[in-house]
Amino acid sequence: MAVCVDRHLEKGRRYRVLDLGSRVSLQQTLTHRQLLEGYDVDYTGVDIRPGRNVDIVMERPYRIPVRSGTVDVVLSGQAFEHIAFPWASILEVARVLRSGGLAMITAPSRGHPHGPYDAWRYYPDGLRALAAWARLEMLEVHTDFPPVLGGTGRGRRKHDYGRVEPRGPYYWGDSIGVFRKRARRRSLVVALVRPPVLWWANRVRGPQRPPAAAPDARHEDVLATADRPRQGSANDEPLENR
DSSP states (O other): OHHHHHHHOOOOOOEEEETTTTOOTTTOOOOOHHHHHSSEEEEEESSSSSOOOOEESSSSSSOOOOOOEEEEEEEEEEEEGSSSOHHHHHHHHHHEEEEEEEEEEEEEEEEEOOOOOOOOOOHHHHHHHHHHHHEEEEEEEEEEOBBBOOOOSSSSSOOOOOOOOTTSSSSSOOOEEEEOOOOOOOOOOHHHHHHHHHHHHHHSSSSOOOOOOOOGGGGGHHHHHHOOOOOSOOOOOOOGGG
């Protein structure tokens, strides 16, 4: 996220920034607010539950309490994997952005289940699909894949997943997407689709919590070594339950 901020924001320009899923745990020391030091910003952190780094509490999980077309930048880090219906949330992100506004989203492509429930992992095509659904322009997308295996043969590149270790640099493999809202007239199709989608998502809210179960013995070592707070990311808890 720090790289995205440095690459796409300009010093000396005023931004209204909204951080979706901004609440952090007591163990976390870094926030997106700190990444914006040195920039001229009006920062607002929003989340479902009150807590550290939260300025506005969302009464409904799929309704950002901000007027349409009033935000320059939306940040969301390590939250979209916990959102049950991300296609609803991305519509809200698009709604609050001004024409030409940017959204920067990070979410893991792999890693153990964490939090009360953990719904998704994202590859570049997943973020491209969200952009297409919300009629956003995809400026940048990539995933932190493991190193490529040796050889220069034809076909798809093969990554060395054997090097993914619980405490290693490739464990989570975050995917990063930067979106831009196109400058255009209001879309009639989006205006017709968004209200029923958001109404239904807010009515259902998310899946029922799964019953507690002992971890699979084959994964106990991974869970024991890797289930720890991720510094600088949102709390590993579903956005709907914060």
